[in-house]
Amino acid sequence: MPCHSERSEESRPEAGVSLSRDSAAFPSISLGRHRCRPPALCARRPSYYYCPVPCGPSSRNELSQGRALAGRRVSPRPPTPRELRHGLIGESAVYRQIPSPTRFAPALIPILTLALAPSSQAQPETAIALYRQKKFGEAARVLEQHLASQPDDLRARLLLGLCYQEAGDKAGAERVFADAVARRPDDHAAHYYLARVQYLRARFADAAHVYDLVGLIRAEQNDNAAALAAYEAAIRADRKFADAYLNAGVLLLKLGRTSDALARLNTAISLNPRSADAFYQRARARLELNKSAEAEKDLVQALSLARYEPARRLLAQVRAGGVGMPPARSAPMPSPAPIRFRDVARNAGLRFILENHPTPQKHLIETMPGGVAAFDYNNDGLPDIYFTNGASVPSLEKDARYWNRLYRNDGGMKFTDVTDEAGLAAAGYSMGVAAADYDNDGYVDLFVAGVNHNILYRNTGHGKFEDVTTRAGLRSEGWSVAAGWFDYDNDGFLDLFVVNYVEWSPGLDPFCGGPTGTFRIYCHPSAYRGTSNRLYHNRGDGTFEDVSERAGIAAHAGKGMSAAFADYDGDGFPDIFVTNDSLPNFLFHNHGDGTFEEVALPAGVGLTDNGRPVSSMGVDFRDYDNDGLPDLIVTALARETFPLFRNEGKGFFRDATYPSRLGLASANRSGWSVGMFDFNNDGWKDVFSANAHVTDNIESFSADRYQQPNSVFANLGNGQFADVSADAGPDFQTPRAHRGAAFADFNRDGKIDVVVSSLGGPAELWENVSPESNHWMTLRLEGTRSNRDGIGARIRIETPYGT
Structure with missing residues (x-):
């Protein structure tokens, strides 16, 4: 039987959840009388907000309205990259405002599915039609046949996971979403679906880990609001996940929200008192708040936990009186010396x-x-x-x-x-x-x-x-x-x-x-x-x-x-x-x-x-x-x-x-x-x-x-x-x-x-041929009691810029 290589993944348009208020994305859905009371986060970020489920009091009538919206027909065109970027975080923001997310999952899932634009191929279109008819088993079989010949169709794979989830097989859904993440580790939608099903399975620690990874990806894309929301989702999923508090603190420090950053970093240290990075980052926050003595203690503690060079350099500045810790929000990205x-x-x-x-x-x-x-x-x-x-x-x-x-x-x-x-x-x-x-x-x-x-x-x-x-x-x-x-x-x-x-x-x-x-x-x-x-x-x-x-x-x-x-x-x-x-x-x-x-x-x-x-x-x-x-x-x-x-x-x-x-x-x-x-x-x-x-x-x-x-x-x-x-x-x-x-x-x-x-x-x-020579030295090692090449030798050189 032919063996298809996973290494031949085709790069396809990013599939994800499109929940923008842009009328072009949802032309037949009127947001007028169905608009619910948005939570504070939605109100602050209206461009990211769409009301898939009630955000205010969760009455039975409002839930019915949400289901009615889910049944509306959407545009068959694929979501744009902008919609994909904004949609995921918008939906997650709404989802996190729900007191009991598991309770509203059945109403939420159809809307997420409709965001997956129909493929031009017959099998995905058939699967989407079956899904809308709630024939999840039949839709899953069609999608599995399609993926056997088109394993790189990320949209079809995500829809397959939703089919499993709606059919009650959350473990199967998790396997499918995990496979999607493995095939497209840079796709935030795949990570998000995986985190959500893990949350529904009460695997909060796993969900928190994935949310945290989504935050790191978003931070690397300089989408700070999305990154922060993802970190907060990780914290909600697992209140004892120290990395999420640490990453949120670092980002808040970058955004100039120093007091909020300090609160998150305090929690990170209480959860993981062996993290040298957490003490270093808290020292940076305290320096911005003109708390040099406390910052010095944090830096000493960081160095007691690990040979952490950034902490050593900053401690030297503090003790020399040159604290001069500029606000992270105004610090430009360092420009490296040219490499040619x-x-x-x-x-x-x-x-x-x-x-x-x-x-x-x-x-x-x-x-x-x-x-x-x-x-x-x-x-x-x-x-x-x-x-x-x-x-x-x-x-x-x-x-x-x-x-x-x-x-x-x-x-x-x-x-x-x-x-x-x-x-x-x-x-x-x-x-x-x-x-x-x-x-x-x-x-x-x-x-x-x-x-x-x-x-x-x-x-x-x-x-x-x-x-x-x-x-x-x-x-x-x-x-x-x-x-x-x-x-x-x-x-x-x-x-x-x-x-x-x-x-x-x-x-x-x-x-x-x-x-x-x-x-x-x-x-x-x-x-x-x-x-x-x-x-x-x-x-x-x-x-x-x-x-x-x-x-x-x-x-x-x-x-x-x-x-x-x-x-x-x-x-x-x-x-x-x-x-x-x-x-x-x-x-x-x-x-x-x-x-x-x-x-x-x-x-x-x-x-x-x-x-x-x-x-x-x-x-x-x-x-x-x-x-x-x-x-x-x-x-x-x-x-x-x-x-x-x-x-x-x-x-x-x-x-x-x-x-x-x-x-x-x-x-x-x-x-x-x-x-x-x-x-x-x-x-x-x-x-x-x-x-x-x-x-x-x-x-x-x-x-x-x-x-x-x-x-x-x-x-x-x-x-x-x-x-x-x-x-x-x-x-x-x-x-x-x-x-x-x-x-x-x-x-x-x-x-x-x-x-x-x-x-x-x-x-x-x-x-x-890099233009800047700077300083350099060449060493030729010759072992006496050790091997003659000196392989494994440790050479320690201390300079003002590091060790």
């Missing part, structure tokens, strides 16, 4: 083309190659570049066309292909690469991950490498995608972690069809069985031992895409984060005794804020807010956003995707490799992502684009990022099927450059 790139690959001599050998059979491996490494293989102080490459499919045999390539850096942004003399052409279908000096001889070695064929290359120190895979005791089993070196037991020798994807062979690829089932697309990972990752302990004599079982790694099967390493809890032992494709991510906490515990879900990094896994791709594990704690940035596919997890200390993370403004900025992008580096030397790490869709024929049945330009997000230094891709250079917006990326200062000018690979296209070498 130019592609110099051709002039530099990089002639590499990533050959994935696409076939009509759509073998899944064709979507995945392209790993890149930047490392100094000849110790001349200049970083060189190594590209992995594909092979012929299905034989997986390499010839010169598919060779992996090593380019020596000759200085002055010039490179020479030395693959043949170095002996690094490799074999098989290569995927990822990891570079490090595993034998502590002073020369960087290479591990190449591939499809059923991994290779360990030892650097001999004479410009050549030798394949020592078998001698080292490393096995090639399964489809390996990526790898990384780290010293998990602090014995001074680098250990190897290998990321595995799924069980695959040419004969295991099923037929996965597009929406019509008449043409083939690449299968979703759900069509394949996941595998476990491998951990190899370095014995120190050039050989490795597979300790995956004993260490607790092999017990967790996933669909790994990448890995990153950091001591996230500061216990002195490096931990492992693994991105999983469409499954919860892994966070392996290092116990320090040779064993690991998978703690992603309790730590807050297994899923995103909507409680669903995404197609996690690349990852970087670095400190973006200068509080001394490593944070996580993950790339994913279009409409999944690029999740950002802020390290809160004490072993816990918080999803900061929307508060950081990365949510909407990344929602329409599909990212692969990602790096968090300070590209403009302003002291704050920015984000670079290599972008493209998975499916090469996505444009034949979707509005998504296969080839996409890369992205760069500038760190504003206040916990937020700005998308500066459009201004990053005249050629930066060139779309390609980007995959791998590596980061280094290739010309030693103090600015981080980027090299990127792309399927079927030329490599890109992005020279960083």
